[in-house]
Structure formats: structure tokens, C-alpha cells
Amino acid sequence: MKLTTATETMTDLSDIRHYFHQHPEPSSQEYQTTALIKAYLADLGYTIITPKALQTGVIAEIGPEGASHTVALRADIDALPIQEQTNLDFSSEQANVMHACGHDFHLTSLLGPLKGLKKKPVN
DSSP states (O other): OOOOOHHHHHHHHHHHHHHHHHSOOBTTOOHHHHHHHHHHHHHHTOEEOOOTTOOSOOOEEOSOTTOSOOOOOOOOOOBBSOOOOOOOTTOOSSTTOBOTTSHHHHHHHHHHHHHHHHHSOOO
16 A cells, blocks of 8 residues: 655645636535545545435545544535636636635545545544
């Protein structure tokens, strides 16, 4: 098993944030974002427990089965109805929708530690 260096992890997280920033989705329409989060967490080995009725958003179990404590982690994933005018290399590709609210960063800030937790089991 190859250990990921901090630099590689930061590059990965930067790429993830840029991708979500480029592909924003308005509230209750985050279907692709949801699919990517599910795939990312499943690839890490987390169990996805999102009810079928919840069309956008993800719920996953991240701790050991039978744990005596529960911690909830949450990040918004929706974007705002704003035309991006930043001219960044990773500007929104969706007309009149952008992550001006920082939810792309919030999501990435949650996915990073979840990747790290898989390397060090929670007791």
C-alpha cells in the first residue's frame, strides 16, 4: 500500500475543490455532486446509508460497527444563482450558477479528513 504524502493529498483536495467549483448545481439539483460524493466515499470503503427518498445529499457511516458514540459531520453542497466573473482557471462552467458561498470548499474540507480517517481506524 502506497502512503499518500501531505502534498499529494493537498493536490488531490485542491483538484476536488476545483472540480466542484467548475460544476456547481443549484439547491435541490445537486445530482452529479451527490453521485460524485457517494462514489468518493464508497471508494474509500465507507457504507452509504442515504435513504432513497433523499435525492440529493449523502449519508454515510464512517465509524466502526457497534460504536458507542456518534458524531455528525455536515457540509452544504449547493451553489448560488450568480454568474461567475472571476476568470479563474477553474471558473464555473454553468451559466448563472457558482459557488460564491464557499460550499465547494466546505465539501472539500469534509472529504479530506474522511480520507485521512480511513488511514487511521477510529476506536
